Amino acid sequence: MDIQLKGNVARNCHPPGLQAYLQQQANYIRQQPAISGAKKVLILGASSGFGLASRLVLSEAGGADTIGVSFERGPSERGIGTAGWYNNIYAKQLAEEKGLIAKNFVADAFQADTRKQVIDYIKREFGGKIDLVIYSLATGRRVTESGQWQSVLKTTSEPLTGYSINLEQQQLEQQTVEVANAQEIDATTKVMGGEDWQLWMEELQQAGVLAEGANTIAYSYIGPERTSAIYREGTIGYAKQHLHATADALNQQLQDSVGGSAYACVCKALVTKASVYIPVMSPYIALLYKVMKQQGLHEECTEQAYRLFSERLYPADGQAVTDKQRQIRIDDWELSAEVQSQIDQLYNSITPENFKQTTDYAGYRQSFERLNGFAVEGVDYQQALNIDALSQLRP
Numbered sequence: 001m002d003i004q005l006k007g008n009v010a011r012n013c014h015p016p017g018l019q020a021y022l023q024q025q026a027n028y029i030r031q032q033p034a035i036s037g038a039k040k041v042l043i044l045g046a047s048s049g050f051g052l053a054s055r056l057v058l059s060e061a062g063g064a065d066t067i068g069v070s071f072e073r074g075p076s077e078r079g080i081g082t083a084g085w086y087n088n089i090y091a092k093q094l095a096e097e098k099g100l101i102a103k104n105f106v107a108d109a110f111q112a113d114t115r116k117q118v119i120d121y122i123k124r125e126f127g128g129k130i131d132l133v134i135y136s137l138a139t140g141r142r143v144t145e146s147g148q149w150q151s152v153l154k155t156t157s158e159p160l161t162g163y164s165i166n167l168e169q170q171q172l173e174q175q176t177v178e179v180a181n182a183q184e185i186d187a188t189t190k191v192m193g194g195e196d197w198q199l200w201m202e203e204l205q206q207a208g209v210l211a212e213g214a215n216t217i218a219y220s221y222i223g224p225e226r227t228s229a230i231y232r233e234g235t236i237g238y239a240k241q242h243l244h245a246t247a248d249a250l251n252q253q254l255q256d257s258v259g260g261s262a263y264a265c266v267c268k269a270l271v272t273k274a275s276v277y278i279p280v281m282s283p284y285i286a287l288l289y290k291v292m293k294q295q296g297l298h299e300e301c302t303e304q305a306y307r308l309f310s311e312r313l314y315p316a317d318g319q320a321v322t323d324k325q326r327q328i329r330i331d332d333w334e335l336s337a338e339v340q341s342q343i344d345q346l347y348n349s350i351t352p353e354n355f356k357q358t359t360d361y362a363g364y365r366q367s368f369e370r371l372n373g374f375a376v377e378g379v380d381y382q383q384a385l386n387i388d389a390l391s392q393l394r395p
């Protein structure tokens with residue numbers, strides 16, 4: 001069985017491959033020193049990418065109970081379901097093997113009713129308090145009681161023409177990204193900015209479920225000058241600026257109420273379900289993979305999350321490590337002079353004819369396939385899937 005693609009979207013997934021891949025991540029984390037940090041964690045966007053990696057690291061290395069909220073689809077007549085559906089199931093199994101709680105809410109995190117259900121659960125069955133909230137949603141659309149917004153990935157000053165990887169065609173395609181209007185910038189900020197994070201934190205605080213010293217983090221990206229037209233100065237960059245400002249506002253509120261802190265955590269560029277969607281960004285990421293692997297600095301979400309919790313948020317002396325803007329930085333290796341100068345030397349030589357050699361296209365693709373349970377070592381892809389048994393599994 002092979003991955004089926006439509007553009008850069010996977011149309012199927014391989015549950016045994018997802019299970020094996022999660023087990024490999026868990027094995028890696030178990031070999032690392034334990035982390036002394038949060039024990040009761042709420043993760044918004046827990047089923048893939050950075051949210052899933054955070055859940056695994058905090059349960060496997062930190063012994064934390066977790067609540068995960070995600071928007072995923074189980075098996076039906078429409079297909080086998082989404083990778084995130086199975087990640088929820090297998091992450092819960094891994095946690096339960098250790099005697100830990102991993103509760104899953106498969107629900108729209110933007111709905112007031114989801115916040116209410118999660119808060120009720122914390123009060124009734126989760127010990128009443130949480131000590132860390134991780135905000136890791138990535139989506140194109142937000143629908144609430146008061147409106148709906150669609151985010152766009154566009155520039156804000158002038159059109160941008162560049163190459164993007166098309167995984168289905170295995171080609172580098174030229175694309176022109178248009179300039180967003182003010183309404184599109186606002187809508188993207190509504191979807192990917194900090195407003196929903198703030199709503200969650202305020203309701204959790206009002207419900208009295210934040211423990212003394214509780215922290216919250218939200219994932220962000222800044223990136224180098226090279227990607228600034230599409231990222232930092234693109235619509236998504238505006239949303240991230242809003243998220244960063246929200247971190248400061250929330251920090252003040254948490255300090256005053258429970259003596260806790262709020263941080264934006266700036267990660268490195270990685271292949272995830274969300275990032276392969278960003279136009280004119282993929283050749284940079286595929287080259288970044290090549291350069292960081294050559295320099296022995298490559299990390300995937302799990303390694304990033306481990307470094308975040310062990311060295312930044314919960315280091316041995318208990319003091320969170322931030323930069324001057326009070327942001328937690330785990331993009332430091334990506335932005336190092338050694339990595340960026342190497343990228344500067346190689347980037348302009350990438351062409352549609354040679355991109356499979358000039359970048360780490362194979363590694364980029366492998367990472368993408370693994371997100372969907374393919375290309376995982378030790379998995380027999382010839383064996384038929386037992387759909388009936390898979391349909392019995394519940395997150």
Ligand code: NAI
Nearest residue numbers: 045047048049050070071109138139219220221269270272
């Ligand atoms: P992802 O696509 O792997 O994960 C997104 C998660 O959000 C999934 O669990 C999904 O189910 C959940 N989700 C989406 N809409 C939802 C909804 N309405 N209700 C509940 N759950 C919902 O994405 P990824 O890449 O891990 O992104 C997470 C955060 O990390 C984002 O803020 C992103 O900007 C940030 N980030 C990503 C980087 C990258 O290179 N991938 C780099 C730096 C930051």
